[in-house]
């Protein structure tokens with residue numbers, strides 16, 4: 001199965017673009033969602049998170065307290081590395097299981113904010129970087145989430161720069177206010193279809 005990784009900084013438009021691929025019939029694995037799902041459902045992981053980040057990591061209802069964890073990890077690189085080391089291996093396993101369940105599709109997409117940082121691009125055949133101007137990304141996230149510009153910047157600081165990601169990416173989609181997304185997606189889709197024929 002041909003695996004295409006898609007990444008981009010916070011608010012670059014990864015999910016929006018993946019929705020277009022889904023309309024074309026391409027299954028998408030959303031790593032951010034998978035991370036939250038395993039943090040909720042994996043009992044051992046929950047224990048490790050409570051041990052590492054305190055009882056307040058979960059509400060009494062059992063839901064993940066995202067604000068609490070964010071306030072610890074996005075202010076402290078070491079704490080973030082500890083959280084990543086707990087969560088990422090579980091997400092990688094979930095992805096492998098998910099891929100094995102896909103059939104009769106030319107390729108699949110893995111949407112991951114940290115495709116390059118976590119080195120999971122090495123487990124994909126090709127990678128796409130979504131690029132969008134920083135000010136636009138911040139404005140989009142403030143409009144979408146209950147989060148300040150400062151909190152968005154803290155997350156950006158924990159991610160590779162676009163320059164660094166560009167060196168590792170095979171393809172780029174520009175999501176600014178000038179270029180249309182659909183033609184860029186269609187062009188890549190055709191390209192991946194031709195790759196999957198050779199696969």
Ligand SMILES: CC(C)(COP(=O)(O)OP(=O)(O)OC[C@H]1O[C@@H](n2cnc3c(N)ncnc32)[C@H](O)[C@@H]1O)[C@@H](O)C(=O)NCCC(=O)NCCS
Pocket residue numbers: 009010011031032035036039065066067069070073080083084087088091112113114155158159
């Ligand atoms: C800290 C948590 C609880 C915050 O949840 P929240 O709903 O606010 O954010 P969400 O998960 O939807 O992520 C939104 C964006 O934040 C950024 N972000 C999330 N996790 C990370 C991280 N570990 N490092 C850098 N940026 C990150 C990404 O740009 C991501 O797209 C959550 O992000 C988390 O558990 N992160 C650790 C697991 C992880 O790395 N997930 C992302 C990829 S697998």
Ligand SMILES: Nc1ncnc2c1ncn2[C@@H]1O[C@H](COP(=O)(O)OP(=O)(O)OP(=O)(O)O)[C@@H](O)[C@H]1O
Pocket residue numbers: 008009010011012013014015016017032113140141144175176181
């Ligand atoms: N081309 C666009 N035109 C208008 N709005 C857009 C466009 N691209 C993205 N957005 C909006 O910007 C916000 C962020 O986009 P999206 O959720 O796709 O980004 P993301 O990269 O997946 O974000 P995150 O890193 O937080 O997971 C969303 O509210 C989305 O609807």
